[in-house]
Amino acid sequence: MRASSRIAILACISAGLCFAQDQDFSKVQIKVSKVGGSVYMLEGAGGNIGASVGEDGIVVVDDQYAPLADKIQAALKGITDKPVRFIINTHYHQDHTGGNEFFQKQAPIIAQDNVRKRLEEGGRAGNGGALHFEAKAQPKAALPIITFDHDVTVHLNGEDIRALHFPAGHTDGDSVIYFPKSNVVHMGDDFVTYGFPFIDVDGGGSIDGMIAGVEGAIASLPPDVKVIPGHGPVSNLNDVHAYVKMLKETRAAVQQALDKKMSLADMKEKKIxxxxxxxxxxxxxEDLFLETVYNSLTGQKNGRFVKHN
Ligand SMILES: [Zn+2]
Structure with missing residues (x-):
């Protein structure tokens, strides 16, 4: 298998930026587990789904891929007969928003302004260089009908469910969703457990924004909060600490090399x-993350040099 097609397939699995028809969803099963309080996590393919389930109904965070929508619906029905009241998107990628059209027939979708914009317009997602995908423009029915700039709170199930925007992290429309009573947070793709994270530099993400957002979250969350990552098993704040430490150290290593006027090729060669x-x-x-951080720090975007610091 050629390297480029291997990357494309792995990208489908991990980041879900490819189209649903490229992937076989027929074997995917939705696993439901309780995280804490009234919050559940649903795993299938694509980003983790969070669900607040209580007397008022269900507030869903992210909805994976369109072909899984029926299975996700059935899994939610297995928890409660109450209706879906709202869906919140943590960001625009298709492995987190693919079920929007299906679920918005039942309840409104809420997201940060830039999520709607990117879903509506489509465009290029990628690390600013070699790794990139086409994000297809989505139909009107899939667009969040309620958007916000900085934050929004949904008062349901006895909980003040808070969506807080992190500017320019994994993308330019990220939100972290906090359930204070249940003591659970859904971090979207600003925190993942699959290793070096994908930063969608072409979609307005940046290493500095990701660090700032994650550090801000750590500072404001209780130390025993349960963490739903964008991808991976339920984690704790220590895991998030270790992750942001890695982000800061790798960023510093690339900055140091830039200060020495090293080229990206030199940095790869020296395996910094x-x-x-x-x-x-x-x-x-390692090389793709190096390229991502390099592009983020030097202003490479859409495969072109946009600005220089
Ligand atoms: Zn993502």
């Missing part, structure tokens, strides 16, 4: 991110 190679994954390898 080798001390963190345990984070190198099938989807985002």
């Amino acid at each position: 991110l080798d001390p963190w190679k345990k984070y190198s994954g099938d989807f985002i390898t």
Whole structure:
């Protein structure tokens, strides 16, 4: 298998930026587990789904891929007969928003302004360089009908469910969703457990925004909060600490090399991110993450040089 097609397939699995028809969803089963309080996590394919379930109904966070919508619906029915009241999107990627059209027939979708914009317009998603995908423009029925700039609170199930925007992190429309009474947070793709994260530099993401957002979350969350990552098993704040430490250290290593006027090729040659190679994954390898951080720090976007610091 050629390297480029391998990357594309792995990207489908991990980031879900490819189209649903490229992937076989028929075997996917939705696993439901209780995280804490009234919050559940649903795993299938694509980003983790969070669900607040209570007397008022269900508030869903993210909805994976369109072909899984029936199965997700059935899994929710297995928890409660109450209706879906709202769906919140943590960001625009298709592995988190693919079920929007299906679920918006039942309840309104809420997201940050830029999520709607990117879903509506489509465009290029990628690390600013070699790794990129086409994000297809979505039909009107799939667009969030309620959008917000900075934050929004949904008062249901005896909980003040808070969606807080992180500017320019994984994308330019990220939100972290906090359930204070249940003591659970859904971090979207600003925190993942599959190794080096994908940062959608072409979609307005940045390493500095991701660090700032995650550090801000750590500072404001209780130490024993249960963390739903965008991808991966339920984690705790120590895991998030270790992750942001890695982000800061790798960012510093690339900045140091930039200060020495090293080129990206030199940095790859010298393997400057080798001390963190345990984070190198099938989807985002050490070299791809190096390229991502380099592009983010130097202003490379859409495969072009946009600005220089
Ligand atoms: Zn994503």
